[in-house]
Amino acid sequence: MSLRDQAFTDFKDIIRNTGEWGFTIDKVVKPDGSEVTTLVGLTTDISAAIDPDTGQIVSGRHISVALSIDDFGGEYPRNIHDSDEKPWRVSFKDVAGVVYEFKVEETIPDRAIGSLVLILEAYGAP
Amino acid sequence: MSKITTLIDKEDSVEIVRNQIAAILVAERDNQKTLATAAGKDPALWDFNVYIERADPWSIYQNSETEVTPIVNVWIDNETFEGGASNIAERQTANGRFNIDIYARGLAKDDGNGGHTPGDLDAALNMHRTIRLVRNILMAATYSYLDLRGLVGKRWPESISTFQPQQDNQQAQAVVAARMPMSVRYNEFSPQVEGDTLEQIAASITLDPSGEVIQATFDYT
Numbered sequence: 001m002s003l004r005d006q007a008f009t010d011f012k013d014i015i016r017n018t019g020e021w022g023f024t025i026d027k028v029v030k031p032d033g034s035e036v037t038t039l040v041g042l043t044t045d046i047s048a049a050i051d052p053d054t055g056q057i058v059s060g061r062h063i064s065v066a067l068s069i070d071d072f073g074g075e076y077p078r079n080i081h082d083s084d085e086k087p088w089r090v091s092f093k094d095v096a097g098v099v100y101e102f103k104v105e106e107t108i109p110d111r112a113i114g115s116l117v118l119i120l121e122a123y124g125a126p
Numbered sequence: 127m128s129k130i131t132t133l134i135d136k137e138d139s140v141e142i143v144r145n146q147i148a149a150i151l152v153a154e155r156d157n158q159k160t161l162a163t164a165a166g167k168d169p170a171l172w173d174f175n176v177y178i179e180r181a182d183p184w185s186i187y188q189n190s191e192t193e194v195t196p197i198v199n200v201w202i203d204n205e206t207f208e209g210g211a212s213n214i215a216e217r218q219t220a221n222g223r224f225n226i227d228i229y230a231r232g233l234a235k236d237d238g239n240g241g242h243t244p245g246d247l248d249a250a251l252n253m254h255r256t257i258r259l260v261r262n263i264l265m266a267a268t269y270s271y272l273d274l275r276g277l278v279g280k281r282w283p284e285s286i287s288t289f290q291p292q293q294d295n296q297q298a299q300a301v302v303a304a305r306m307p308m309s310v311r312y313n314e315f316s317p318q319v320e321g322d323t324l325e326q327i328a329a330s331i332t333l334d335p336s337g338e339v340i341q342a343t344f345d346y347t
Contacts, residue, residue, distance in 0.1 A: 061298040084241040124233040
């Protein structure tokens, strides 16, 4: 096994370890309505952000989830710009057990180590 | 040793003008919502919250999942004085700049037709709708002097600038902001010297219908 393959394996072990920081993602919904379930990854949902221009902490809400690139069989979640389509949606609980649904706003894949970071946006009822 | 004998407890004109701008926006917003309802339209499209001098009025967007009512914040930026149109004792002609900041949030959501409304587009359209209402209200002919004729000489919108969200620091809430600085020309007044009564002179006369003085008293004591 090459070091790159080993890095990919180690990455998946880390993000899918529910005994440590791995967290169950309720579901990822594709634009066509089909769902991908039983995913485990790393989630963040914090109300603080760093202003890239000044480096100062500013108020905001930054939500993201890190998954493995092979969780989706080649078609990654991405931002759907076209308003005629449904977006990719991700649902997971906070530590209090409250379920939130988000829209995928930006996708940051690392095809070398196999990570897929999804930057999420609040998604509401119609 | 102090020389001002009266308590300074009145608002300066700059504060009065700021409060009046906010009061006009609130009054006309409520009337617009009533008119919209009467016209069978959704009054929420004419709704916005008005604040003065708030540093972070948008915090409600952070703490609520669904709050999308636009926010208008009126605050005093600066005040300059025209020496040539003022006097050193009583009245100074001032030009105040009042920043009228608009924040609008958009929410990505299903549109019920198989697609969705992008949050960034929703936020931008909400913001432009609100700045449209603010500009139309404050520049309406009936508010040429902000209902403060005698105090306000002119009001004028300097510009409208929009602020785009940062692309390299994506937030979960789609919020777009705009600013319309408004210049207002008005007078500022200051405490005057209270004179001492040195001598009181009074005269009274009584006239008959022909205009003849039939009685006069003159007190020169």
